[in-house]
Amino acid sequence: MYDNYLYFPATAALYTLSVVTVLVLLAGVIASTTLWMKGKAPSLHHPLNAPAIIKAFVLECLLQVQILRISVVRWLMHFCIFIGFLGLFAQTALMAFMSHFVPPDTFIAKTFFVSPESRLGGAGARVLDMWGDVFGLLLLIGLAIAIIRRYVLRLPQLETLLKDTLSLTFLTVIALTGFLCEGLRLTDPAYADVARYSFVGNLLAALLKNIGWSAASYQAWVWTHAVISLAFCAYIPFSKAWHIFVSPLEIVLDASERA
Ligand code: HEM
Numbered sequence: 623m624y625d626n627y628l629y630f631p632a633t634a635a636l637y638t639l640s641v642v643t644v645l646v647l648l649a650g651v652i653a654s655t656t657l658w659m660k661g662k663a664p665s666l667h668h669p670l671n672a673p674a675i676i677k678a679f680v681l682e683c684l685l686q687v688q689i690l691r692i693s694v695v696r697w698l699m700h701f702c703i704f705i706g707f708l709g710l711f712a713q714t715a716l717m718a719f720m721s722h723f724v725p726p727d728t729f730i731a732k733t734f735f736v737s738p739e740s741r742l743g744g745a746g747a748r749v750l751d752m753w754g755d756v757f758g759l760l761l762l763i764g765l766a767i768a769i770i771r772r773y774v775l776r777l778p779q780l781e782t783l784l785k786d787t788l789s790l791t792f793l794t795v796i797a798l799t800g801f802l803c804e805g806l807r808l809t810d811p812a813y814a815d816v817a818r819y820s821f822v823g824n825l826l827a828a829l830l831k832n833i834g835w836s837a838a839s840y841q842a843w844v845w846t847h848a849v850i851s852l853a854f855c856a857y858i859p860f861s862k863a864w865h866i867f868v869s870p871l872e873i874v875l876d877a878s879e880r881a
Pocket residue numbers: 629630636707710711714753754755757758759761796797798799800801803804807823844847848851852855
C-alpha cells in the first residue's frame with residue numbers, strides 16, 4: 623500500500639476497515655444474488671440476444687427512458703442519483719485499488735496521485751478533482767429532488783418505508799460530509815493554484831473560511847465520512863440502493879428474453 627498517494631493518510635486502521643467492509647459486502651452480494659437467481663432462474667436459461675441487451679442497457683439502464691416517459695422530474699431525480707452514486711463509487715474503488723498496486727515511479731502514479739514531493743499531483747489529479755465534484759453535485763441534486771418529493775410534497779403515490787429513509791439519509795450525509803472534507807482541505811493556501819478545479823468544494827471553502835473553519839479538522843472529517851461511507855457500502859446488498867446494481871441486470875435479461 624502506497625499510503626502517501628491521497629489527500630489524506632491511508633492508515634492501517636482505515637485500510638483494515640475497508641478490507642472488512644469489502645468482505646461483508648461480498649457476503650451480502652452472494653446472499654442476495656443467490657436469492658435473486660432462484661427467482662430469476664427461468665430467464666437465465668435462454669440464448670442471450672446481444673443487440674437486445676445492448677439496446678436495453680443504453681436506453682433503459684443508462685438513459686432510463688422508461689422513467690422519462692412517466693415524469694421528467696422523476697427521471698431527473700433517478701438519473702442524478704444513479705449516475706452520481708455510480709461515478710463516485712467507481713472513483714473511490716478505482717483509487718483504492720490503484721493506490722495499492724501502482725508503484726510511485728510510474729506515469730499513472732505521478733499524474734493521478736499526490737506525493738510528499740508534490741502535494742498537488744499532476745493533470746490526472748485535476749481530472750479526478752473535477753470528476754468528484756461533477757458526480758457529487760449530480761448526487762446532491764438527485765437527493766434534493768427525492769427529499770422534496772417524499773418528505774416536503776409528500777406525493778400520495780410514494781409509500782415511504784424505513785429502507786427508503788435509511789438509504790436517503792446515508793447518501794445525503796455521505797455527499798455532504800464528502801464536500802465538507804474537500805472544502806476544509808481547500809481552505810489550506812497550499813491548494814490555491816488548483817482549487818478552481820474542485821468548483822463545489824472551492825465555493826464551500828470560501829464559506830468555511832468566513833465562519834473560521836480551517837483545514838485543521840480535515841482528517842477528523844475524512845474519518846467521519848469514510849466510516850459512514852463504508853458502513854453504507856456494507857449495507858448496500860440489504861438496502862434500497864441494491865436495485866442500482868440489480869435492476870440493470872433484470873432489465874437486460876428481460877429484454878433479451880423478450881427478443
Ligand atoms: C460510495 C461511497 C462514497 C461516496 C458516494 C462518496 C462521496 C463523496 C463526495 C460527494 C465527495 C465530495 C466530492 C469529491 O471531492 O470527490 C467526497 C469526498 C471525499 N471522500 Fe468520499 N465517498 C464515498 C466513499 C469514500 C470512502 C470509502 C473514503 C475513504 C476511505 C472517502 C474519502 C473521501 C475524501 C478524503 C474526500 C475529500 C477529498 C478531497 O479532499 O478533495 N470517500 N466523497
